Amino acid sequence: MTPLQHYLALSVALFAIGAWGVMARRSIIVVVMSLELMLNAANIALVAFSNYSPGTPGRGEVFVFFVLAVAAAEVAIGLAIGIAMYRLRERLDVDELDELKG
Amino acid sequence: MTDYSTPxxxxxxxxxxxxxxLMVTFRNLIYSAAAMILCFIGVAMVFVTLNAELLAISQVLIYVGAISILIMFAIMLTRQRSGEIRLFFHRQAWLALPAALALAVTMAVVLSRASFSTTPGPRNPGTSDLSNLLFDQYAFPFELVSLVLLVAIVGAILLARRERRR
Known part of the structure; x- marks a missing residue:
């Protein structure tokens, strides 16, 4: 059996790559994609804990189902915001959205 | 029998x-989306190695099937009309990599100090046990999630709809 720590390390690495994408990229679509990467990292950790820790089996998996549904909703809303932004500005650059700057 | 699970x-x-x-570093948005699909397939494979077959199938259906197609459509709907796309990285993007590395190191330190049981406990249950759990004990959250999805659909249509000229 692969130790639990291996899966947690994979989850940490994937989460950090997703955070890097969110911080570094300008395109709103790539930012949404990086957010999905971070959610996937959390899912890996949940399933790994569900497989390795004692207690009621399968709780972590049920959690992941709910995360999947919320992730789908989040992608739909995020991309709709991106398309609305493109209609207004003809750009996808998140730096453009600075009206709230004092 | 040799244990091949770790390799x-x-x-x-x-x-x-x-x-x-690759997804973060590719400059072409379509290449980025293709790399993301490959990453999602990899996550489904991780789920298989954790005895979560139903989740692996759901992952392929929802992420590789639905979400990727949605993102592809969004990329194609928002093609820049004039010239080529010039948006890759922020001016302060070089700060993002150390920040992400610091995040990873912090999480790794916290995880290495935390004490949780790492003994192989009960395995992830099979599909029938999992559906019993989902539709019996977690039936109410399950219904609530359908409401969340409905609100998301209505919100997405409202946001992406073309404005009517008055």
Whole structure:
């Protein structure tokens, strides 16, 4: 059996790559994609804990189902915001959205 | 019988992490989306190695099937009309990499100090046990999630709809 720590390390690495994408990229679509990467990292950790820790089996998996549904909703809303932004500005650059700057 | 699970895990982890890095670094949005699809397939493979077959299938259906197609459509609907796309990285993007590395180190330190049971406990249950759990004990959250999805659909249509000229 692969130790639990291996899966947690994979989850940490994937989460950090997703955070890097969110911080570094300008395109709103790539930012949404990086957010999905971070959610996937959390899912890996949940399933790994569900497989390795004692207690009621399968709780972590049920959690992941709910995360999947919320992730789908989040992608739909995020991309709709991106398309609305493109209609207004003809750009996808998140730096453009600075009206709230004092 | 030799235990191949650990070398298999390293292969699967490479299928997850290499496309993830490529996704962030590719300049072409379509290439980025393709790398993201590969990464999602890798995550489904991770689920298989964790005895969560139903989740692996759901992952392929929802992420590789639905979400990727949605993102592809969004990329194609928002093609820049004039010239080529010039948006890759922020001016302060060089700060993002150390920040992400610091985040990873922090999480790794916290995880290495935390005490949780790492003994192989009860395995992830099979599909029938999982559906019993989902539709019996977690039936109410399940219904609530359908409401969340409905609100998301209405909100997405409202946001992406073309404005009517008055």
């Amino acid at each position: 298999l895990f390293y292969i699967v982890a490479a299928v997850v992490l290499i496309p993830a890095v």
